[in-house]
Amino acid sequence: MTARLGKRYWLLWSSSSLAALGDGMRLVALPLLAYSVTDDPGNITLIMVFASLPGLLVGPLAGVLVDRLDRRRVIAAANVLRAVPVLVFAAFVQSGDVRLPLVYALALLLPVFEVMVDSAVQPLMSELLPEALLEKGNSRIFIARMLAQDVLGSPVAGALMAVSASLPFLVNGATFLGATVLVLLLGARSAVRGPLPAAVAAPGRDAPDGGAARVWRDLKEGMAAIWHTPMLRTIALTSAVLNFVLLVGSSLLVIYAKEDLRLTDTQFALLFSAAAVGSALGGWAAPHIVERLGTRLTMTVGLVAIGASRAGFGLAHGFWSALTAFFAIGTAWFVFGVAVTSYMQRATPNSLVGRVYATSQALSYGAAVLAALTAGALARVTSVRSIMLIGGLAAIACGLVAWRTTSPGPDRDGRAAAEDQDNGPAAVGPDADRAERPEFADDLNTQALD
Numbered sequence: 001m002t003a004r005l006g007k008r009y010w011l012l013w014s015s016s017s018l019a020a021l022g023d024g025m026r027l028v029a030l031p032l033l034a035y036s037v038t039d040d041p042g043n044i045t046l047i048m049v050f051a052s053l054p055g056l057l058v059g060p061l062a063g064v065l066v067d068r069l070d071r072r073r074v075i076a077a078a079n080v081l082r083a084v085p086v087l088v089f090a091a092f093v094q095s096g097d098v099r100l101p102l103v104y105a106l107a108l109l110l111p112v113f114e115v116m117v118d119s120a121v122q123p124l125m126s127e128l129l130p131e132a133l134l135e136k137g138n139s140r141i142f143i144a145r146m147l148a149q150d151v152l153g154s155p156v157a158g159a160l161m162a163v164s165a166s167l168p169f170l171v172n173g174a175t176f177l178g179a180t181v182l183v184l185l186l187g188a189r190s191a192v193r194g195p196l197p198a199a200v201a202a203p204g205r206d207a208p209d210g211g212a213a214r215v216w217r218d219l220k221e222g223m224a225a226i227w228h229t230p231m232l233r234t235i236a237l238t239s240a241v242l243n244f245v246l247l248v249g250s251s252l253l254v255i256y257a258k259e260d261l262r263l264t265d266t267q268f269a270l271l272f273s274a275a276a277v278g279s280a281l282g283g284w285a286a287p288h289i290v291e292r293l294g295t296r297l298t299m300t301v302g303l304v305a306i307g308a309s310r311a312g313f314g315l316a317h318g319f320w321s322a323l324t325a326f327f328a329i330g331t332a333w334f335v336f337g338v339a340v341t342s343y344m345q346r347a348t349p350n351s352l353v354g355r356v357y358a359t360s361q362a363l364s365y366g367a368a369v370l371a372a373l374t375a376g377a378l379a380r381v382t383s384v385r386s387i388m389l390i391g392g393l394a395a396i397a398c399g400l401v402a403w404r405t406t407s408p409g410p411d412r413d414g415r416a417a418a419e420d421q422d423n424g425p426a427a428v429g430p431d432a433d434r435a436e437r438p439e440f441a442d443d444l445n446t447q448a449l450d
Helices: 007-037 041-057 059-068 071-095 100-128 131-163 167-184 211-227 230-251 253-260 265-314 319-347 350-381 384-405 438-445
Strands: none
Touching: 007 041, 007 071, 007 100, 007 131, 007 167, 041 059, 041 100, 041 350, 059 071, 059 100, 059 211, 059 350, 071 100, 071 167, 100 131, 100 319, 100 350, 131 167, 131 265, 131 319, 211 230, 211 350, 230 253, 230 265, 230 319, 230 350, 230 384, 253 265, 253 384, 265 319, 265 384, 319 350, 350 384
8 A cells, every 4th residue: 555646746747748848849849049159168068067057156045035936836937937038039940040148048047946936845745745755755856856857858859850940949848838828726724834944943043134145145045954964964065066077068069979989870869778778767666765774875876887887988999888878877876866756855854955956956956067178188188998997986975975974864765854854953944834734634544545
């Protein structure tokens, strides 16, 4: 017998998946469109830089906004604000007046609202689901988004571009509007739960209630929540390092595949298919693995497996060894992602989840910007194969550091997050008051077969 995820969860799942499908089409179509304007590698690489900057610069502020407002309405408004520039851009493409500054503007603007959506989904998940279902809910939504964006989005974009270069962007705008309708069907806002722990609440609590001082106080609370919880601190820092070492390699992936592995275009595309299959398997297995091993051990094993797989890719000779490595990377990455995301949602008061998530993501976005800017320079200093191998060894080191810097206490899966606090009373878990709230009565008491 397993608890049902519930209708409201599946509405959020559908909204997120539909938006991801549109993102997948745009992420393929935009670089292709840029390539039709310029074939300068530096100009093309700038798209990745611009796409990563908003998460670094405005991510924590988006977290503040998400923690103050109704998360449903934040997602709905952000999706509408994503739809408008995409549809305007589609009109320019249709008219044949596409210039590189327009491509950069779209690449820079959309992630601003994407950060808002992602930061709002995290606390909304912990509002909609009982604590015990967080891994299952996260795994389902991760798998759906990956399949929609990476598996379906790419071929759909190619088919649409064959008809008209503007079609992927028109459909992308429509998916954002459809996602808006779905998330608004969630209904009334759930109550925000969980007082701040003293170690988090102490900084700046006497600051004036309003203006820049209040925003700064809110930002400090998000940073303090990460700093004073060793597991969250380790997750944030290791994720940033992991993002850098993996994205440096990813930026040079096509060079490695063509010049070192001698792959054909079809074989190169199949690497991503293998990673997608591995990701789906990892997402499905993650709840069971966390249940058996707990968050700390799952995170460590996931990081070591990611590193070993990337190092194996760096040592690969030929198609089949590279394909196996990519499959393993996809599997390990999703196990790691489900484990750490669920821990964050469970161990952080709901009123802080948006800021904790956005601040952690800001570190990862900063690593992505640094990776995009340094990949070319590193390739001139050493071989791409060496970069792949070093990245794998760095990921393994992250896993060992994560194991050494987190508590081996009773906190198996985040339900006893207080054991990880440096000081101050325990953070109240996301489900501490569910039993007293009528909107969660069915979630807690109804058991049914999936």
